[in-house]
Amino acid sequence: MDSMTARKKILLVPLDPVHDVALKMLNRKLVERNHETILLPPDLPMEEIIARATEALPDVVMVSRTVGYGVGELLGRFIDMFEAVGLRDRARMVIGGKAIKPELAAELGFDRGFGTTGVLDEAVAYVEEREFVPVTARTVKRKRDITSGYTYSFHHQAIAGLLEEITGEMIAWGKGKSTPAIRRAHLREQMMDLQPRLRLEKSSRSAAELESLNKAYLNLCDERIVKFHEQGTLPSGVRAFTGEELAALDAFIGESKDRFSAKSIRHNQDKPLVFVQYGTGCPIMDISHIKVSEGWGADGVLHFDPSWGARTEGLLSGYLSQEQDGTIITAENLGKIKAALQDSTLWTLRAHRGLNTPETVVLAGKLGADLTKISIVYGSISGGTDPLRLTADGMECIRLAGKYGLPFDVVTNEELGGVPAYKAFASMLIVAYLAVKLGARPIVKPLFCFSPEVMISGKMDDNYVDYNAAKVMALREIMDAPIWPGEPIGFVTHSEDRVQSSLSTALHAGLSLSLGVDAITIASADEAYSRGIISVASRVDSLRAVQEVFRFFGESAITPGSKAREWTKELLAGIEDVLRQVARRGSFVQSIYEGLLGSPEDGVYPGRSGRGTVTENAQNL
Amino acid sequence: MGKTKALDHVIDSLDIETFLICRDQDEGERLGLQLVRDLGFKDADVVFAEYSDGGVRIRIRANIFRPGDPYAWCSAKQSEAAS
Numbered sequence: 001m002d003s004m005t006a007r008k009k010i011l012l013v014p015l016d017p018v019h020d021v022a023l024k025m026l027n028r029k030l031v032e033r034n035h036e037t038i039l040l041p042p043d044l045p046m047e048e049i050i051a052r053a054t055e056a057l058p059d060v061v062m063v064s065r066t067v068g069y070g071v072g073e074l075l076g077r078f079i080d081m082f083e084a085v086g087l088r089d090r091a092r093m094v095i096g097g098k099a100i101k102p103e104l105a106a107e108l109g110f111d112r113g114f115g116t117t118g119v120l121d122e123a124v125a126y127v128e129e130r131e132f133v134p135v136t137a138r139t140v141k142r143k144r145d146i147t148s149g150y151t152y153s154f155h156h157q158a159i160a161g162l163l164e165e166i167t168g169e170m171i172a173w174g175k176g177k178s179t180p181a182i183r184r185a186h187l188r189e190q191m192m193d194l195q196p197r198l199r200l201e202k203s204s205r206s207a208a209e210l211e212s213l214n215k216a217y218l219n220l221c222d223e224r225i226v227k228f229h230e231q232g233t234l235p236s237g238v239r240a241f242t243g244e245e246l247a248a249l250d251a252f253i254g255e256s257k258d259r260f261s262a263k264s265i266r267h268n269q270d271k272p273l274v275f276v277q278y279g280t281g282c283p284i285m286d287i288s289h290i291k292v293s294e295g296w297g298a299d300g301v302l303h304f305d306p307s308w309g310a311r312t313e314g315l316l317s318g319y320l321s322q323e324q325d326g327t328i329i330t331a332e333n334l335g336k337i338k339a340a341l342q343d344s345t346l347w348t349l350r351a352h353r354g355l356n357t358p359e360t361v362v363l364a365g366k367l368g369a370d371l372t373k374i375s376i377v378y379g380s381i382s383g384g385t386d387p388l389r390l391t392a393d394g395m396e397c398i399r400l401a402g403k404y405g406l407p408f409d410v411v412t413n414e415e416l417g418g419v420p421a422y423k424a425f426a427s428m429l430i431v432a433y434l435a436v437k438l439g440a441r442p443i444v445k446p447l448f449c450f451s452p453e454v455m456i457s458g459k460m461d462d463n464y465v466d467y468n469a470a471k472v473m474a475l476r477e478i479m480d481a482p483i484w485p486g487e488p489i490g491f492v493t494h495s496e497d498r499v500q501s502s503l504s505t506a507l508h509a510g511l512s513l514s515l516g517v518d519a520i521t522i523a524s525a526d527e528a529y530s531r532g533i534i535s536v537a538s539r540v541d542s543l544r545a546v547q548e549v550f551r552f553f554g555e556s557a558i559t560p561g562s563k564a565r566e567w568t569k570e571l572l573a574g575i576e577d578v579l580r581q582v583a584r585r586g587s588f589v590q591s592i593y594e595g596l597l598g599s600p601e602d603g604v605y606p607g608r609s610g611r612g613t614v615t616e617n618a619q620n621l
Numbered sequence: 622m623g624k625t626k627a628l629d630h631v632i633d634s635l636d637i638e639t640f641l642i643c644r645d646q647d648e649g650e651r652l653g654l655q656l657v658r659d660l661g662f663k664d665a666d667v668v669f670a671e672y673s674d675g676g677v678r679i680r681i682r683a684n685i686f687r688p689g690d691p692y693a694w695c696s697a698k699q700s701e702a703a704s
Contacts, residue, residue, distance in 0.1 A: 239689065244696075252695045282688035284695055288632050321689040496669035498680065532666050533687060536632045 005128045008035045011058040011091075013049055014042040015065040015078065022096060022120070023064045029124050050081050053091075060127050061087075062094045063110075072108060079109035096123065141262035141344035143370065144273060144299070146482045146518050147407045147441040154433070156478045156572070162579035163433035170395065170434055170588045177392040178615050180220040180313055185358035185400065187217045192331075192366045221314025228316055235308075238328065241284070241319040246336075249284050253340045256291040260342055265297030265543060267551045272512050273346065273519040274546060276539060277488070279304025282321040283333045287340040292536050296543040300346030300370070302487075302521065303337070305329045310354020311384060311609045329360060334367050346370045351397045351408070353379030355389070355610050358396045365404025371443075372401055372408040374435075377427035380592050381604040382414045387592035389610035394431070395438075402440035409443040409484055410435075416491065418452040418603025421471060422574025427597045429575065430588065432481065443482045443518070446471040448508050449491035452603065459567065464493060465511055469560035470567035472515045477572060485512055488523035498525035498541050506545035513550060514557035522546055629693035631685045636668065638680045646670060649677025657681045 012027055014020035020042045027039045038056055040049060053061060063078065065071060075095065082088040095105050096114040105113025114123050125132035154160035191213045198206040218226050227233040234240065241249075265274050276293045278286040278301055290301050306326030309315075319336065320328045327333060334349065341347055349364035350373040351357040357374070364372045376394035380387035401408045410431045412424035425446070432442040448468045454460040459467045468485070475483055489508035494501040502525045512520045525541035526534040582591040591597055598604040628635075637657060643649040650667045657665040662683030670679040686692045 245691065248696050280688035284692065285633070285686075285688040288695075292632075323689055496680075497671065498669065526668070529668050532668070532682065533633060533684065535634045535636070535682070537634075537636065 005033075005130065008059040008127055009056065010035055010037045010060045010062060010127060011053055011056055012037060012039040013044075013061060013063045014040065015049075015063050015074070016097075017043045019066060019097075020064060023062065026062065026096075026120050026123055029120055030127065033124065033128070035127065046078060046081060049078075050085055050087075053082070053087055054085055057087075058091050060092045060094060062096065062123070062127075064096050066097045066099070075108045075110075092126075094123065094126065141264065141299075141342070143344050143346060145407075146273065146346075146371070146443055146484065150441075150482055151480045152436045152441070154479045156576075159429070159478050159572075159576055159579060160433075162576070162583045163429060165583045166430055166579065166588055167434040167437055169586060170391070170430075171437070173587070173589065174392060174395045176616055177395075179389055179392050179396075179610070179613050181355055181358050181389075181393045181610075182396045184217055184220050184314065184356070185362045185396065187213050187220075188359050188362045189366070191217070192362070217314070222312050225312060225314035225316065234320075235316075235322075237323040238316075238320055239322075241321065245284070246319060249287070249336065252284075253287065253336075256287075256340070257342070260291075260295065262342075262344065263295070263297045265299070265547045265550065267547075267554055269513060269550060269555070271519070272484075272509070272517050273299040274509070274543070275300040275302055275346070275348070275484075275486075275519060275521040276524070276543070277302045277304045277521060279306075279326045280533065281306070281324050281327055283319065283327055283336055284321070286327050286337060289534075289536055289539060290337070290340060290345075293539050293543065294342050294345055296540050297547055298345070298543060300348065300519070301341070302348040302373075303327065303329070303334070303350060305350065305352075309356065310352070310379075313355050313610075315356055315359060329356070329363065331363060331367065334363060334369075338367055338369070348373060348409070351401075353383030353390070354385055355393075357390070357393045358400055361397045361400040361404065361406065364406055365400065369406065372397070372406045373411065374398060374401065374408045374431065375411045375413070376431050377424075377592060377597050378411050378414045380607055381419070381598045382417045384607040385609045386611040386613075387606050388589050388614050390607075391589050391592070392614050395434070398431075398435050398438050398440050401435070402438055407441040407443055407482075408435070409445045409486075411445045411487060412447050413487065414598050414604055415447045415449060415451040415453065417598070419598035420453045420574065420602065421446075421451070421467075422571050423578050423597055423602070425471070425474070425571065426575045426578035426582070429478065429579070430582070432479070443484050444475055444479075445484050445486050446475060447487065447491060448485045448489040448512070448520075450493045451491075459563075462563075463561070464490075464508070465558060466561050466563040467567055468508070468511060469515060469564040470571055472517060473560075473564060473568040474571040474575070477568065478575070482518040483515075484519040484521070485517055486521035488521045488527065490523065494523060494525075494527040496526075496528045498538060501525040501527055502541045502545035505542045506549040509546040510549040510553055511558050513553055514559075628685060632692075632694060633684065633686050633688075635662070635683045635685055636680050637683070638678075640676050640678050642676045643672070646672035646677060649679055653677070653679045653681040657683050 012023045014023050030037050093110045094112045095110040100113040102113050122132045276298050278289045317330050319332045347369045348371040349369040351360040352373045352375050374397045379385045380390045410428045412428050415424050435442040490504045493504045505522050524534050524538040526538035581596050585591045641649050641652050650670050664684040668680045668682045670677050
């Protein structure tokens with residue numbers, strides 16, 4: 001209670017045979033605010049209540065009673081008795097309880113009515129005769145920088161030494177290398193820089209310049225992209241939105257933003273931030289998923305693009321939808337999605353694994369994304385892209401991420417293809433170390449999953465805790481960097497049963513909380529359902545489950561078993577051994593081709609997409 | 622089945638969760654799909670079914686709007702109604 005709020009005397013009356021919990025909670029709040037309270041026991045005779053009130057002369061009488069048959073008459077009599085002894089005009093009379101509404105309270109002769117225990121703060125504000133400001137209106141959700149506070153120092157000297165050697169070779173190798181994707185990225189930058197000028201000046205010189213850049217761009221694209229831009233031929237299964245649909249979408253976005261009230265999914269914790277992936281194929285449907293996810297507490301979203309886009313040179317344009325998973329990357333689609341996001345929502349646009357990675361980082365930077373994703377090794381051995389091509393593109397992506405100030409995550413999803421965690425971690429650490437050297441801010445992303453490696457080795461036969469914990473513990477022994485398990489957490493532990501699926505996600509979130517990681521990506525409850533669409537309701541299921549686990553744990557934590565320590569050492573030794581082999585080979589790219597970072601025996605193969613497209617000593621425009 | 626106004630507010634799909642008495646999982650899934658089709662929904666799928674001791678716990682999904690469809694909840698008509 002502040003000095004301006006007068007101390008009140010309140011009589012709390014549980015006019016009910018047993019239910020007085022809400023009044024006890026209210027009593028605690030009032031006492032904490034230095035009010036004088038008298039809490040009567042439940043089910044006192046009406047006459048005794050009046051006698052106690054006459055003696056105490058309260059400023060406020062707060063009655064708790066569940067509404068049921070005959071209760072209206074009882075409450076009416078209660079008010080009459082207060083009037084008869086002259087107390088009604090002296091004290092404000094309040095009724096609270098389930099099913100109480102303001103209209104009913106007024107009808108029964110009370111000054112105010114409160115419905116449920118969720119309005120205790122509102123009741124306190126009424127006692128203190130001040131305006132009640134709902135918590136939702138007071139909550140301001142701010143965008144967070146996942147990388148803040150990390151030094152990116154490497155503590156493990158042997159591993160750091162090997163990483164220094166490997167990345168030195170990579171930087172020397174990459175000098176003068178170019179690809180169609182790198183050239184398109186630079187053309188895209190120039191075109192995007194020119195467009196505002198063109199809108200402003202409308203000069204024919206700028207228009208001609210743009211046309212020339214566009215022509216150069218199309219010279220670097222696959223035939224279907226050229227056909228689209230030159231003849232308007234849409235790829236199969238793709239359609240453009242009508243003007244009417246876009247106008248309705250703008251209205252939908254406006255209404256959704258107006259209705260939004262910030263909510264935290266965490267209980268009393270600062271982290272982890274919670275991300276969800278979207279990519280239904282349709283940006284309008286994506287926006288509905290995003291808005292619902294934000295409404296249920298998601299802190300960030302990741303754009304999931306179609307797999308064919310990763311195997312195609314060049315990007316489409318316009319507002320486009322497709323009948324497959326993954327939403328097409330166009331500047332227009334992304335611009336609309338960005339416009340739909342709340343200011344506090346972190347947005348990741350994945351450059352990731354394909355033939356358009358540097359251009360995607362440019363789009364991310366220009367369109368205001370907060371993060372991107374660069375996955376050189378995963379994309380090369382599990383994503384279908386040629387290792388030489390993706391190394392050249394990936395290094396340019398890192399430079400562009402540094403230029404645009406975009407932190408990016410590095411995944412280890414090749415584990416799902418059968419690559420052991422220590423090999424995947426060695427790859428991730430090479431990219432992370434290279435990024436630090438090139439002035440970017442990487443986020444390491446261990447996979448919390450039931451991978452082929454653990455299925456074969458039996459490391460998760462007893463529990464899902466220890467090996468996942470070992471991954472985080474090993475990374476912490478190597479470097480001081482943000483850790484963001486994904487993607488999504490609990491991969492391959494989910495079933496089509498939404499209760500099991502949400503619970504598995506939530507328990508992995510609980511483990512992530514216990515390990516103090518910075519962010520997590522969670523699945524919907526439809527994660528394992530592959531025959532149809534992911535429903536919006538299934539997103540709510542897992543977000544709600546995660547919220548409950550965060551509430552359950554508070555500041556307590558899961559303690560990993562002794563195996564976690566043993567496996568941490570095993571991971572560190574395995575990582576060091578792989579890095580030693582790569583360093584000895586003397587070529588990062590050849591190490592990928594030759595399986596040092598994941599081999600056919602593990603279950604992965606070097607990709608072929610984009611093979612033969614890397615040029616030497618080229619000008620990167 | 623003609624769409625009602627309430628169906629226009631469904632973002633994507635309608636899930637029906639129930640427990641069906643049946644002899645085995647196949648019969649349970651068949652009955653589940655029949656149930657949704659009897660209610661008038663043509664585009665339906667069994668999302669989850671697990672048989673145990675005389676019945677199946679089942680979730681059947683009727684798709685109202687698939688991604689890329691013209692959505693009733695995001696249309697000129699809907700925004701006029703909201704304003």
